Amino acid sequence: MNKRKILYNLFIDYMLGSLIVFTILSYTENPVGSSILKFIPGFIIILSTIGKIDFNAYKWVGWLFLIVGVMPLILIILGVYNYDTGQSIAYIFLFSYYLVLIICLAEFYSNKLVSFITIWQVSITLVLAGLFVIYRGINLNLSYLLSLTISNQRYGQSLLVQRYGMGFRNVNALAMVSMLLIFCSVFNLIKSRLKALSIIDIAASIIFILNAESRTPFVLMFVLLICYLISRVKNNARRIFVENLVFIFEVIIAICFTFIFVNDSQSSFYNAIDEISSYRLSFGASAFILLKNIGNIFLGLGPLNSSYITETIFGNTLTLDNSIEYYVFTLGLLGFALVYIYLFYLFFIVNKSGSKFGFITTTFYFVYSFFENTIFLPISTISLLCLTIIFITVRNSEENGKAKINYNSHYYL
Numbered sequence: 515m516n517k518r519k520i521l522y523n524l525f526i527d528y529m530l531g532s533l534i535v536f537t538i539l540s541y542t543e544n545p546v547g548s549s550i551l552k553f554i555p556g557f558i559i560i561l562s563t564i565g566k567i568d569f570n571a572y573k574w575v576g577w578l579f580l581i582v583g584v585m586p587l588i589l590i591i592l593g594v595y596n597y598d599t600g601q602s603i604a605y606i607f608l609f610s611y612y613l614v615l616i617i618c619l620a621e622f623y624s625n626k627l628v629s630f631i632t633i634w635q636v637s638i639t640l641v642l643a644g645l646f647v648i649y650r651g652i653n654l655n656l657s658y659l660l661s662l663t664i665s666n667q668r669y670g671q672s673l674l675v676q677r678y679g680m681g682f683r684n685v686n687a688l689a690m691v692s693m694l695l696i697f698c699s700v701f702n703l704i705k706s707r708l709k710a711l712s713i714i715d716i717a718a719s720i721i722f723i724l725n726a727e728s729r730t731p732f733v734l735m736f737v738l739l740i741c742y743l744i745s746r747v748k749n750n751a752r753r754i755f756v757e758n759l760v761f762i763f764e765v766i767i768a769i770c771f772t773f774i775f776v777n778d779s780q781s782s783f784y785n786a787i788d789e790i791s792s793y794r795l796s797f798g799a800s801a802f803i804l805l806k807n808i809g810n811i812f813l814g815l816g817p818l819n820s821s822y823i824t825e826t827i828f829g830n831t832l833t834l835d836n837s838i839e840y841y842v843f844t845l846g847l848l849g850f851a852l853v854y855i856y857l858f859y860l861f862f863i864v865n866k867s868g869s870k871f872g873f874i875t876t877t878f879y880f881v882y883s884f885f886e887n888t889i890f891l892p893i894s895t896i897s898l899l900c901l902t903i904i905f906i907t908v909r910n911s912e913e914n915g916k917a918k919i920n921y922n923s924h925y926y927l
Contacts, residue, residue, distance in 0.1 A: 522562075523626075525562070526559060526562060526563065526622055527629065527633055529555040529558050529559050529562070530555070530559065530619070530630070530633050530637075531633050531636070531637045532554075532555040533552060533555040533556050533559065533898075534633070534634060534637035534638065534641075534895075534898075535548075535637050535640065535641055536548040536551045536552035536554075536555065537552045537893070537895055537898065538637075538638065538641045538691055538895060539552075539641065540552055540893075541682050541683060541684070541687040541691070541895075542645070542681045542682050542683065542687075543679075543681055543682070543683050544681070553611075556611070556612075556615050559615060559618055559619065559622075560614055560615055560618050563618040563621060563622050564614070564618055566621070567617065567618065567621045569617075571621075571909055571912065571913050572617055572620075572905075572909065574859075574863075574908065574912065575613065575617060575905075577856055577859075578613070578853075578856050578890065579610065579613060581845075581849065581852045581853055581856060582606075582609055582817065582845075582849075582853065582890060583606050583609060583610055583613075585849070586602060586606060586816055586817045586845065586849075587603070587606055589813060589816070590602055590603065590816065594813060595813075595815065595816030597815045597816055597818075598818070598822075598826075599816070601818050601819065601822055602816040602817050602818060604819075605817040605818060605819055605892070606817060608892040608893065609817070609890075609892045611892070612892040612893065612897075612898070615898075616897075616898065616901050616902050616905055617905065619902045619905075620902050620905035620906045620909055621909070623902070623906060624906050624909060624910060627871075627903070627906060628702075628705065628707070630902065630903075631698050631701050631702065632698075632702060632707065632708065634694070634698045634899060635695065635698035635699055635701075635702060635708065635711075635712070635715065638691060638694060638695045638698065638715075639695065639711065639715055641691070642680075642691065642692070642695065642718070642719075642722065645680050645681045645682075646680065646718075648681060649680050649681045651678060651680070652678070652680070652721065652722075652725055653678065653725055654721070656721065656724050659724040659725060659727060660724055662727055663724065663727045663728070663729055663732075664729075677725075677726055677727045677728075678725040678726060678727075679726065680722065680725070680726075685726040685727070685728065686726065686728050686730070686886070688722055688723075688725075688726045688728075689722070689723050689726040689728030689730065689731050690728075690730075690731075690886065690895065690896065691895065692718075692719035692720075692722040692723050692726070692731065693719070693723065693730075693731040693734055693735075694895065694896065694899060695715050695716075695718075695719045696715070696716055696719045696720075696731075696735070697738070697878065697899075698715075698899075699711075699712040699713075699715040699716050699719070700712070700716065700738070701871070703716070729792070730882070730885040730886070733881065733885070734878060734881060734882060737877060737878065737881050738874065738878060741760075741873065741874040741877050741878070742874065744756050744757060744760070744873075745870040745871075745873065745874060750868070753870075754865065754868065757865050757873050758865055760873075760877060761858070761861055761862065761865050764858070764861070764877070764880050765858055768838060768854055768858075771838055771884070772838055772842065772850070774787065774795065775795050775798040775799045775802060775838075775839060776799075776802055776842070776847075792885075794835050794836045794839070794884075794885070796832075797832040797833060797834060797835070797836075797839065798834065798836060798838070798839030798842070798843075800832055801828075801832070801834055801839060801842075801843045802839075802842060802843070804827075805842070805843055805846075810846060811846060811847055812846045812847050812848050813845070813846040813848060813849065814841075814842065814843055814844045814845045814846035814849055814850075815827075815843065815844055816844060816845075817844050817845065818844055820833070820834065820840065820887050820891070823840075823843070823844075834887060835885060835886055835887055836883070836884055836885070836886075836887060837883035837884075837886075837887050837888055837889035837891070838850065838854070838883070838884075839887075840887045840891075841853050841854070841889070853889070853890065857880075857889060857890070860876070860904055860908055861876045861880070863907075863908045863911055863912065864876050864904060864907050864908060864911070866911065867907055867908075867910070867911035869907045869911075871903070871907075872903065872904065872907035875900050875903045875904060875907075876900075876904060878900065879896065879897075879900040879901075879904070882896055888900075
């Protein structure tokens with residue numbers, strides 16, 4: 515590799531690191547311009563790599579752009595979507611920008627996935643370490659915090675009971691970023707890379723999650739453990755069979771969840787699921803009732819930013835922290851169905867490729883979407899990481915009939 519190529523690769527690596535740092539800082543109480551600054555490295559990455567991309571290898575992305583970009587734009591022009599069309603158009607442009615950015619990252623790191631994950635780990639570590647030094651206030655009474663989290667007694671006037679965000683506007687953002695750090699650290703630990711740093715990162719992340727008193731990461735840790743055990747099955751045919759069962763189960767769960775909140779059935783099962791999901795089911799049901807009253811259940815209100823929906827439409831009385839509920843509300847039952855058909859198409863290709871890490875990533879991404887609105891969401895840190903990995907897997911699988919990387923090797927999960 516010549517010197518110019520090495521410098522070029524380092525430059526893109528540093529731009530990715532800057533993108534991750536600014537994106538995470540944009541979730542904090544004092545973003546110091548990071549909400550705007552995060553677009554600079556993103557645009558630089560696009561301008562530096564787009565000329566080398568064969569877009570014929572990404573024809574399958576066109577369907578997603580058609581569903582979330584073109585169709586809503588046509589409906590805006592036809593006057594079907596008339597609720598703050600400026601917001602909807604801005605969302606479409608933001609979605610298009612991030613879709614192009616993820617394609618550029620997928621192409622550049624298609625054979626450098628280890629570097630991609632490592633940059634994520636190091637960047638998140640630097641941000642959380644900086645916030646830890648600035649804000650402090652971490653509680654090390656971990657058993658007490660765990661009992662509060664499990665019992666859902668996470669709110670109150672006492673400082674010992676209040677959830678801690680370590681500078682993030684939302685305590686769940688601290689938990690989310692810490693969970694992503696665990697995801698990347700475990701990857702490198704299994705690959706025998708950055709062992710000391712990875713162990714420290716995992717331990718620190720668990721402490722941060724307990725202080726945030728968020729239950730979602732513990733669900734995800736359990737899911738990741740199950741997925742890892744599945745990936746360790748030595749018989750490839752048996753492993754792929756189990757992975758396909760998980761895929762089928764995901765489809766069934768998505769359909770059942772949609773049916774439950776759309777019908778707003780106040781059964782004991784409904785109430786149990788509602789409580790486990792921190793009342794996300796009730797929020798979705800309330801949003802769907804509003805949608806029915808407006809008369810837009812099939813096409814929705816149009817693509818809108820999640821924060822805008824929470825603050826402007828619902829007046830901060832409820833939030834749609836679930837991707838299924840979000841797409842039903844914004845793109846209607848028709849748009850939701852198309853988005854999730856496309857999502858499961860990607861999952862099917864990933865499973866078909868035999869990629870163990872791809873399977874773990876899709877499952878992680880899917881489960882997280884039930885607790886946070888993440889699926890194909892612009893500016894979502896989870897989507898930026900997981901979609902790039904998924905796009906790399908699908909891209910390599912579609913191009914060569916099998917992933918270029920040897921996913922079945924002992925060192926690659």
